[in-house]
Amino acid sequence: MQFFGVPFTVFGDESLQYLNTILGKRAFIVTDKNITKLGLADLVITELKKANIECKIFDGVEPDPSIETVVKAAGIAKDFKPDWVIGLGGGSSMDTAKSALVCYVAGIGPLDMSPSEFYNLRSKAKLMCIPTTSGTGSEATWAIVLTDVAGQRKVSLGSYETMPDVAILDPLMVMSMPPQITGDTGIDALCHAIEGYTATWRTKFTDGPGLAAIRLVFQNLKKAYDNGKDEDARKEMMYAAHQAGSCFSNGMPGLGHSTGHALGGIFHTPHGRAVGLFLPYTMEYLINGSEEAVGLFAEIARFCKIGAGDDKKCALALVDAVRKLAKSVGQPLSVKETGIKREDYMKSMPDLLDRSVNEMMTSTVTRVPESEDLEKMFTYAYDGKSVDF
Ligand SMILES: [Fe+2]
Numbered sequence: 001m002q003f004f005g006v007p008f009t010v011f012g013d014e015s016l017q018y019l020n021t022i023l024g025k026r027a028f029i030v031t032d033k034n035i036t037k038l039g040l041a042d043l044v045i046t047e048l049k050k051a052n053i054e055c056k057i058f059d060g061v062e063p064d065p066s067i068e069t070v071v072k073a074a075g076i077a078k079d080f081k082p083d084w085v086i087g088l089g090g091g092s093s094m095d096t097a098k099s100a101l102v103c104y105v106a107g108i109g110p111l112d113m114s115p116s117e118f119y120n121l122r123s124k125a126k127l128m129c130i131p132t133t134s135g136t137g138s139e140a141t142w143a144i145v146l147t148d149v150a151g152q153r154k155v156s157l158g159s160y161e162t163m164p165d166v167a168i169l170d171p172l173m174v175m176s177m178p179p180q181i182t183g184d185t186g187i188d189a190l191c192h193a194i195e196g197y198t199a200t201w202r203t204k205f206t207d208g209p210g211l212a213a214i215r216l217v218f219q220n221l222k223k224a225y226d227n228g229k230d231e232d233a234r235k236e237m238m239y240a241a242h243q244a245g246s247c248f249s250n251g252m253p254g255l256g257h258s259t260g261h262a263l264g265g266i267f268h269t270p271h272g273r274a275v276g277l278f279l280p281y282t283m284e285y286l287i288n289g290s291e292e293a294v295g296l297f298a299e300i301a302r303f304c305k306i307g308a309g310d311d312k313k314c315a316l317a318l319v320d321a322v323r324k325l326a327k328s329v330g331q332p333l334s335v336k337e338t339g340i341k342r343e344d345y346m347k348s349m350p351d352l353l354d355r356s357v358n359e360m361m362t363s364t365v366t367r368v369p370e371s372e373d374l375e376k377m378f379t380y381a382y383d384g385k386s387v388d389f
Contacts, residue, residue: 004205004250005160006140007129011169011239016130018168019047024126026054028082030073030097031089032061035132038176044088044130056080058100061089064147064154064268065096070110074103077125087129087164090185091136091271094129095144098162101127110146115159128166132173134224134237135185135272137192137245139167153355154265163249169242171235179225182237183329186221188272189213189241190322191256191279196248198286198296199364203250210247215304216240218325225329255282255369258359259378262352267340276331277338281377282365283319284387287312290367334384345382352378 010018027048035041036059045055058073077085077100085104087097099110106119121127129139142163146155177185190213196202197210217240223233253275259282260275269277286293297315301307307317323333332338335345345352353371356362362369369377373389380387 002203003160004203005142005163006246007164007167009140009167009169009242011242012235013171015168015170016043016047016172019044020050022051022053022084022166024051024053024083026056026080026082027084027086028077028080028100029055029057029086029088030061030100031057031059031087031093033059035059035089035093040132040173041088043172044086053084056082061093061096063092065092066147066149067110068149070096070099070103070146073097073100077101077104081124083125085125085127087127087138088132090131090133091138091145094131094136094138095146097129098127098144098164099146099157101125102162110157111148111155113157113159115157117159119161121161122165126165127162128168129164130168130170130173131238131241133177133181133185134174134234134241135188137189137241137248139164139169140242140245141249143249152265154261167242169238171231171238174234174238175228175231177228179228180330182225182228183221183331184270184272184276185241186217186224186237186272186329187276187279187326187331189237189244190217190221190325191272191275192248192253193217193240193244194279194283194300194322195254195256196244196251197300198293198366199248199252199254200366201252201364206247206251209243210251211300211303213240213244213247214300216243218304218306218321221325222328252364253361254365255285255362258356258361259352259374259381261359262355263335265355266348266351267338269338269340273331273338276326277333277335278377278381280319280322280326281381281387283315283322285369285373285377285389286365286367287315287319288387288389292366335382336384342382349375349378
């Protein structure tokens with residue numbers, strides 16, 4: 001038995017108007033201060049009010065949201081008793097909304113959440129997500145990433161119940177993203193789709209959204225980065241991120257995410273930048289030891305009209321195209337380029353290895369590395385050296 005879960009998705013111009021058609025009494029909106037400042041929360045509230053829905057807003061979400069922030073949001077929800085919990089923003093706000101819903105309904109702490117437990121969350125509230133960035137795809141996934149500040153670690157949580165009921169993709173919400181965030185989050189989406197498409201947990205249902213997302217990113221990310229006012233490119237990137245989310249949420253991310261998480265956990269490199277940095281190195285590693293990966297990368301390359309010749313040539317052409325795209329949208333191609341000092345990086349090697357070896361995403365790839373190979377990969381990635389082992 002296998003599953004493929006996706007939210008009911010409303011997309012395109014004026015999608016926010018869907019909000020004035022929903023049934024409910026109270027909506028709890030979880031977001032961050034920047035979104036309220038930009039007036040995006042007001043746009044949501046205006047539509048909800050037309051549906052006679054009372055709104056309460058929590059805009060205290062920070063980047064890499066903490067357990068404490070979730071507890072705070074859940075406390076407000078407990079008093080307000082919403083029948084809709086709405087995550088509005090980037091991955092941080094959406095993940096906080098998902099977690100707050102669990103804590104509010106189940107009456108547990110964020111870290112007590114179990115993927116195998118059924119909490120009957122819909123007995124009290126439905127979950128909606130409205131992204132304002134095009135990268136995490138959190139609106140299309142059940143996944144939650146929180147930060148345990150005391151334990152200095154990122155915690156991956158979630159269950160089938162934390163898949164949003166509704167996702168609204170209104171291009172208006174992503175038009176104000178600055179270039180750096182457009183680049184960082186866009187590369188994250190590319191990483192989700194490439195890793196999801198090639199993961200050992202991929203299914204016939206993840207293939208379609210994965211391929212579609214990768215092609216959309218190659219066609220539109222640079223355009224959206226160069227000209228934030230390019231509505232078509234913004235729209236396509238929003239769809240790409242969502243489809244990439246469907247792909248990896250129902251498949252699995254891979255080595256780019258496990259190594260990127262380790263780097264981000266120690267050096268606070270933004271998520272997309274960190275996972276995108278490692279993606280080409282991990283692709284080379286897979287190509288060097290997995291015929292299956294070579295075939296899958298070649299499929300992607302041909303679908304996107306990248307490269308020519310046999311599978312190996314196409315797969316390597318895809319790696320080259322990933323590096324070129326990343327560079328063109330302001331991404332570092334080596335750890336050195338991020339500004340992290342070699343000495344600090346090498347000193348952190350045991351921690352980097354410990355974190356990445358223990359990530360589940362390290363074991364859902366077609367060539368699972370031992371610690372020695374991971375260490376070599378981390379070292380090569382510092383200097384920007386192509387992986388030759
Ligand atoms: Fe990601």
